[in-house]
Amino acid sequence: MKKTTILSLALSVVTVALVGTGIWGYNEYRDKNHYYLLLNNQFQRMFYDMTGSVESITTDLSKLMVSAQTRENVILYSNIWQNALNAQEKMSQLPIRRTDSKKLEKFLNQLGDYTFTMAKLSIQGETLGEKEIDILERMHNYSLELAQDLQVLHRDALQGNVWKGELSREANKKLDQAGEEKNPIKIKFQKFEERMIEYPEMIYDGPFSDHVIEGMRPRLQGDKITKAEAEKKVIEFLGGGKVDRVESSRDGRGRIDTFSFEVIPENKKEGKNNPIYIDISQRKGYPVWILNNREVGKAKISSKQAIKHAAKFLEEKGFENMEPTYTVKYNGGTLILFAYKQGDVLMYPDLIKVKIALDNGEVVGFDATQFLTANYQRDIKAPKLSPEEARKKVSIRAEVEKEPKLCIIPTDSFGELYCYEFKASYKGDKFLIYINADTGEEERILQMIHDENGTLMI
Numbered sequence: 278m279k280k281t282t283i284l285s286l287a288l289s290v291v292t293v294a295l296v297g298t299g300i301w302g303y304n305e306y307r308d309k310n311h312y313y314l315l316l317n318n319q320f321q322r323m324f325y326d327m328t329g330s331v332e333s334i335t336t337d338l339s340k341l342m343v344s345a346q347t348r349e350n351v352i353l354y355s356n357i358w359q360n361a362l363n364a365q366e367k368m369s370q371l372p373i374r375r376t377d378s379k380k381l382e383k384f385l386n387q388l389g390d391y392t393f394t395m396a397k398l399s400i401q402g403e404t405l406g407e408k409e410i411d412i413l414e415r416m417h418n419y420s421l422e423l424a425q426d427l428q429v430l431h432r433d434a435l436q437g438n439v440w441k442g443e444l445s446r447e448a449n450k451k452l453d454q455a456g457e458e459k460n461p462i463k464i465k466f467q468k469f470e471e472r473m474i475e476y477p478e479m480i481y482d483g484p485f486s487d488h489v490i491e492g493m494r495p496r497l498q499g500d501k502i503t504k505a506e507a508e509k510k511v512i513e514f515l516g517g518g519k520v521d522r523v524e525s526s527r528d529g530r531g532r533i534d535t536f537s538f539e540v541i542p543e544n545k546k547e548g549k550n551n552p553i554y555i556d557i558s559q560r561k562g563y564p565v566w567i568l569n570n571r572e573v574g575k576a577k578i579s580s581k582q583a584i585k586h587a588a589k590f591l592e593e594k595g596f597e598n599m600e601p602t603y604t605v606k607y608n609g610g611t612l613i614l615f616a617y618k619q620g621d622v623l624m625y626p627d628l629i630k631v632k633i634a635l636d637n638g639e640v641v642g643f644d645a646t647q648f649l650t651a652n653y654q655r656d657i658k659a660p661k662l663s664p665e666e667a668r669k670k671v672s673i674r675a676e677v678e679k680e681p682k683l684c685i686i687p688t689d690s691f692g693e694l695y696c697y698e699f700k701a702s703y704k705g706d707k708f709l710i711y712i713n714a715d716t717g718e719e720e721r722i723l724q725m726i727h728d729e730n731g732t733l734m735i
Contacts, residue, residue, distance in 0.1 A: 327367035328427040330360040334388070335424045338417035342410070347399050354396035361389035375494030381423070381480065388416055390692050397718075398695075495653045497560045507536035507557040514564045514594065515540060515553065532650055536557045558649065564594070567643035576635035580604055580731075583611040583633035589642050590631060591615060596648070599629060605731035610634050610641055612731075617652055623684040626651040626693060655685065660695065660714035667697040667712045670719060675701040675710065686711055686721065694720050709734070 337353045337360075344350050365385045391412065405413075502510075508523050524539045535556035542553060556566040578586075584601050591599050599615040600623060608614075610632045617627035628651075632642030660667075664681050671677060681697040688694060698713040707725040712718070723734045 279693070295543065297451060298359065316442060323370045324427075324430070326431075326514070327364050327371070328424070331420060331424045331427055333357075333360045334364070335420040338413055338420060341405075341413055347402060347404070350399045350405075351396050354392040354399060357392040358389050358396065361385045365389075378593040384419055384423075388420075390688075391416070392690070393602070393692075432709075434567055484554055496563065496649050498525070499561050501559050502536075502557075502562045504536055505561060507559070508538065510557050510562045510564070511538050511540060511555055515555070527568045532646060533565055561693060563645065563649055564643065565645055565649060567640070569639070569641040571634075571641065573634045574636035576609065577726060578633075578635055578638055580606055580611045580635075583638065584613050586633050586638040587613045587615070587631040587640070591629065596645070603732045603734070606635075607730060609636065612642065619655060619657060621683060622657055622695075623698075624652070624655070625684055626687040651687075657685075657695070660697070662697075662714055664697060667714065667717065668699070670712045670717045671699055671701065675699075675703050675708065677701045681712075683714060684711075696720055 305570045306346075334357050337357050341350065341353050365382065367384075368382070369650050370688045395409070400459060504525065508525075511523055522541050524541070525537070535558055537554070537556050540553040551569065551571045553567065553569045555564065555568075557563070558565050580640075584604065588599070588601065591597075596615075598618045600618045602614045602616050602623075602625075604611050604613050612630060612632045614628045615631065617624040619717065626647065628647040630642070630644040631640060633639070659685065667681060668677060678700045681699045684696055684698050685693050686696055686698075694711070697714050699710040699712065701708045701710050707727070709723040709725060710719065711721040711723075725732055725734060
């Protein structure tokens with residue numbers, strides 16, 4: 278009887294354990310499927326928005342072929358430019374390798390650049406010539422083919438099969454070669470890329486030409502390094518004495534392909550036991566991104582001192598000619614934005630962000646993505662307008678506070694503009710006014726809002 282009771286009890290325990298394991302396994306399965314469903318829905322929404330933008334581009338390009346009104350042309354150009362930007366933004370959030378979408382990215386870049394420039398010319402009263410009509414016709418043909426491909430792919434996406442392989446690979450952190458080759462989105466994008474090879478050079482080499490796209494990554498051109506070499510770069514960059522061990526994480530793919538690492542600091546006192554996350558570029562081995570989520574104590578240094586710490590850090594790591602521009606204080610630290618300076622011209626596209634902990638001046642954040650993808654030695658000529666001539670282009674209602682400085686500013690469509698930057702005020706409000714250094718056009722106005730945490734630009 279006693280043995281029977283013990284056996285029954287043991288069986289009950291095993292049964293409960295198995296049921297518990299089954300419930301846990303089911304919950305894990307359910308949570309994973311829920312995660313897949315969320316991502317699948319998100320990808321479908323992004324893809325739907327991207328498809329809609331390309332269809333709108335195709336329609337508006339068709340309208341331009343028959344439009345004779347300057348006012349209507351400006352509206353159509355603006356719509357195309359905005360939809361090109363939107364399509365790029367949505368595409369960047371899809372699980373697509375950059376190598377499979379490089380020419381499409383280039384097409385959307387140049388489409389946005391071209392229509393943005395044509396909108397400005399239309400405002401000045403210029404009409405379409407045969408060359409412009411031919412360019413628009415070819416752009417329309419590209420976008421029509423792309424729209425048709427995306428419509429077919431969208432129908433597949435609605436059946437829930439398009440992203441399945443990508444989600445599984447993300448979850449398992451492995452690449453299934455057979456699944457990769459059958460991936461419908463990869464196949465469609467590759468076909469579009471192949472068709473574009475028929476046109477060796479894209480259609481526009483105006484002020485925002487190919488150097489903005491192809492030449493934006495000269496620092497990342499060169500041989501790939503190994504994972505082991507990247508690990509050495511991590512220790513070298515963080516300082517060997519500060520590292521207890523380095524653990525590999527899943528490699529990153531995006532604007533910059535990276536090797537990713539999780540670093541356990543040597544010193545685990547003062548709340549420094551949190552891991553440090555760091556990405557190293559697979560080409561040339563540059564540090565791309567660092568995050569140290571340690572708890573930051575009471576502030577002992579000022580934001581001005583933080584700027585000095587950050588500037589010294591960049592100089593020691595080989596990032597020269599970097600000038601601090603704006604700062605923001607948050608979560609116990611100060612984030613400083615540095616822009617590269619070539620001669621006496623400030624390069625706003627070439628940004629590095631450094632976050633300094635205000636308790637001890639340690640670097641707890643670093644992001645060189647924009648710098649590494651945008652920095653190159655530009656051929657800068659003397660401006661056609663003098664500072665005095667450019668000053669006359671600023672509104673008479675604005676009170677200019679300082680001498681202007683020359684700078685390169687990025688455009689929304691991935692181009693660059695050579696400008697004078699004027700600091701000005703009007704009824705107590707502060708502004709930055711950018712006047713084109715060659716044409717005198719007012720290119721951009723930003724309002725500066727200062728508070729105790731830094732400067733907000735709107």
